[in-house]
Amino acid sequence: MKRILTVILLALSCSACGVMGQINWDSPQMQQAAAAALTAASINDNQIALLSREAVAQMDAQNKLADEKYQQRLARLMNGINDVEGLKINYKVYQTNEVNAFACGDGSIRVYSALMDIMDDDELMAIIGHECGHVVHKDTKKAMKNAYLTYAARYALGSTGGTIGALSMSALGDIGQAFVSSQYSQKQEFAADDYGYKFSTEHGYSPYSMAKALEKLVQLAGGKQASSVQKMFSSHPDSAERAQRMRQKADAASKQKP
Template sequence: MKKLIILFCMMGSLPVVSNAQGLGQAVADAIGSVTISNEQVAQYSKQAVQQMDAKNPVAGANDPYTQRLNRIVGPFRTIDGIPINYKVYAVKDVNAFATADGSVRVFKGLMDLMSDDEVLAVIGHEIGHVINQDSRDAMKSALRRSAVRNALGAGPGAIGRLSRSQLGDVFDGFLGAKFSRDQESQADDYSYDFLKRNGKNVIALATSFEKLAKLSGGSQGGKVAELMSSHPDSKARSERIYERARRDGLAR
């Protein structure tokens, strides 16, 4: 019943259409018509991450995982002009994410699996999505879809104030977004360049892929397989990094 109510709300704010194809196009047009500034995306991202922090076990300042992460990212509190805030989720999932406001969250399970260099390589990849504006665009898309579900927020071309539950839905949509393979490859390139210019081990990026590939068939395979589903083949990614490193004289 709830789905029907939402559908009727959407129809009330969209042009009248005569068939399902027209309705789908009207919905797409409505989504695209909602104007969201980069500043709004950053603000909503910050609010959503704060809500995520409240819902997840965040490792404290004296926790060994936090202390380890602080050692890993010590010199990298600002990257390409973006202030980065780091936290560890004391969750066994193998995952990490970064949002448009500069929030980076690393899961305990990933830190258990990776060396320090590999953790930094994964963080570099996630920050690459922020620098390349992939995270911003994914959040914009999630916000636009939320606006349509809620009768376009405050009106055409505007996003109204979102409730906590709505903000949670938006962030779930963001986390569920799949970047294109080109976007993933470009984020890999950013991580490689980030590691190289800071004198870090670029091969750690390749070995992080190899570990994820091995784990994808193990007990946590479902979550890791989902995490990697939109990525280029892990073996190909690893070989691509090795090839770049060989050209740069950083590997044999």
């Protein structure tokens, strides 16, 4: 019965997690990673890194890597960027029709080929920056901690481990759904957008990068690629408002310069 919490915590260990369904939750490594989190009343950075590493290792094993053309483009964009606020990063491109990207608490960044197909360099770097922002701001950590504490309180799980009582599968499903589909707050998204803006401009990309990326997602959500961007949207609400906010920020920055 600990499995559902494993699912919840792992799903929350990365910035965008539509792909987490592919993970084999019952592997010994995964159970070990979950056990480490389950025995702690508070989730620390090391536990998040452990859970993230395990989740990423499985996703890497299960996803087809995109061809060299994609890997080289990402490597060119990320050239010279070895860490984000001191967290050493690694990155790869997955070959998939889904429009998505995510960053994890262990410094892993994964970008989907379909996202690279629709985004220019500026937009792509802004989105990568946005996902890194969630990690930098510890949004993943807060979400995991809240999920753990809510779960523990609800089922009187001892703070040092304890046994979770037998629950019906439907009850477990409801809880899992509630946590996995829980979204970041608008405040957290705004902050991640600000980080994406900072990340892209600091690395020499356009101040309009973040605005353009969000505008493109809004546009796609209304078109024939709607289903492929749906997952990205479900974890990133209020895109139109966010796009407008980023465009105003870029306009203001441009006006300051002669």
